[in-house]
Amino acid sequence: MAPKKVVLRFSADIADKPIIYRLVKDYDLIINILKANVNPQKEGTMVLEVIGDLYAAGLDYLRRQGVVVQDLTQEIVRNEDLCTDCGACTAICPTGALYLKRPSMEVQFDSDACVVCYLCLKACPVRAMEVRF
Amino acid sequence: MDKTYAEINAKIKEGKAVVVTAAELIELVAEKGLAQAAREVDVVTTGTFGPMCSSGVFLNFGHSAPRIKMHRLWLNNVPAYTGIAAVDAYLGATEVPEDDPLNSTYPGEFWYGGGHVIQDLVARKPIHLKATGYGTDCYPRRKIETTLTLDDINEAVLFNPRNAYQNYNCAVNLSNRTIYTYMGMLKPGLGNAHYSTSGQLSPLLKDPYFKTIGLGTRIFLGGGIGYVAWHGTQHLPFIQRDVNGNELGPSGGTLMVIGDLKQMDPRWLVGTSYLGYGATLSVGIGIPIPILNEEIARFAAAADEELYAPIVDYGEAYPNRLPGNLGYVSYAQLKSGKIMVNGKEVPTAPLSSYPRALEIANLLKEWIQKGKFLLAEPVQLLPPPSDQPTPAILK
């Protein structure tokens, strides 16, 4: 069985609960944390590689805790021809994957920090952020 | 040692004019002092690139055979206004197709509207035209459906009733739900703060008393050449002050601008969609400021540290038109990435592109240096700031 990649998103009220610990302890899953981020608003995002027999049950447990769980089969790309460097996405992106370079104020996209939350897709006024399958 | 428009234009024609961007002027003043900088510099270029809803284009398509008096008109399915002569129309930037779901699926996406049609026109893409008429003796035709490009029609004149807002609110959200506004997506509980001018590069922040900008001022508009036609709608300029009466830079001025769409460029007229709000057009504008005297240089050299935006709550105060604001914040603070509001640190982001604004200021500088762009002396200056701006209230 190959490990599966999932993205977890936490709101501020559950970001401090020991849910990953429970996944390992109660569901016997092997977990590799690929990315983890808590923004200043205390919203958390995490990209995991998960393997184990109780994979589905473990993910159900997360959902019951209020975690948004999503398969990571997609990648977000920025269409440089469309992007106007306006910056409107930079305070929306929860992980800082979209950020402003100072002092030039050019918008940078660090796809390694992207957790595929889709927020920028609709927030970008010129639809420069695209999904690649 | 004051200068005149004629003297500056003579230097431009000789290729000898000293032209700097507003950002460069700030550095020059810091380095050489105001008096020296004012003597040396002939023209300062400014720029802004951001969503400007009060924009649109007058079109004249030429007549069909037999003739039609267009009563209803759609361009790429977006309705345009036809309550003028037979084949004249006005397409507004925020118009959307009649079958757009709008905010019935909240927040609506507004994928395509008038601003996008304008960008497609300028990009020379084929545009689908459909028009109906009621039939008259002189205009018997009742329907036409065809495809055209910008080059096929008589005129396309960009005519924007309110552009280049002198200053703008820094928008925050004090409510407990995410809101979708023309200032972008605002997260609850002061989750983010959005602002929308290019600060020290922004045209009307650099001429707060309208000493040089007026009717007939030649400008960079949408990648081509345009003119200031009038003051913009809601032009109510004033000088902002804090509680102690200290000046916090200008606000409230606007421009009405006009120019031939056929010589513009889709890089500088970009169809734009604000989630939950609507469609609009991002417009690039650059204005040259002739340094006629030291006072004009001093205003043009105002830096981000001296220019302020009011912080306004879009959760409750703005939609309900409640007076007051949450304080003022400088553009230097806004550009730093975080500001303090009600004792909380709030991440900031712009909606207007500083890199594009700088590109415009540099393009305009190049045009002037190459003698391709002469300054036009306004036939009448715009109304200056008033002590008591009184916006009308619709009752």
Ligand code: SF4
């Ligand atoms: S999808 Fe967009 S908003 Fe979400 S993390 Fe990636 S870049 Fe940021």
Ligand code: SF4
């Ligand atoms: S919101 Fe869109 S256009 Fe603006 S900087 Fe981000 S990706 Fe680029």
